[in-house]
Amino acid sequence: xxxxxxxxxxxxxxxxxxxxxxxxxxxxxxxxxxxxxxxxxxxxxxxxxxxxxxxxxxxxxxxxxxxxxxxxxxxxxxxxxxxxxxxxxxxxxxxxxxxxxxxxxxxxxxxxxxxxxxxxxxxxxxxxxxxxxxxxxxxxxxxx
Numbered sequence: 001x002x003x004x005x006x007x008x009x010x011x012x013x014x015x016x017x018x019x020x021x022x023x024x025x026x027x028x029x030x031x032x033x034x035x036x037x038x039x040x041x042x043x044x045x046x047x048x049x050x051x052x053x054x055x056x057x058x059x060x061x062x063x064x065x066x067x068x069x070x071x072x073x074x075x076x077x078x079x080x081x082x083x084x085x086x087x088x089x090x091x092x093x094x095x096x097x098x099x100x101x102x103x104x105x106x107x108x109x110x111x112x113x114x115x116x117x118x119x120x121x122x123x124x125x126x127x128x129x130x131x132x133x134x135x136x137x138x139x140x141x142x143x144x
């Protein structure tokens with residue numbers, strides 16, 4: 001496991017490494033973890049999958065379920081969800097899939113918009129994109 005010159009100089013999934021909050025994803029033995037830009041392991045490889053950090057949190061898969069960790073590797077939301085939106089929280093809400101349908105929960109894990117969509121996009125300016133009955137649309141939700 002080596003932090004290569006390539007990783008330091010190339011975009012990570014279309015984003016500059018600095019935009020990934022100074023932590024980059026690495027794999028070891030088929031598990032995902034995070035290291036800093038010097039190559040020092042910050043969060044050991046223990047996840048089945050890990051999205052890049054956005055702000056102070058990253059969405060991870062552990063034990064077949066999805067949760068959210070902080071920069072120290074501690075769970076903000078334990079891995080109990082069928083699927084979480086890779087971007088994590090946006091405007092205080094995170095897309096979550098339960099029973100095959102997507103909805104949105106707040107940081108406490110409370111469902112704010114019940115699962116009813118085939119797919120969702122993150123919130124921006126109080127609105128989110130969603131796929132409902134094979135038709136795409138944008139809906140503004142009042143919350144908070």
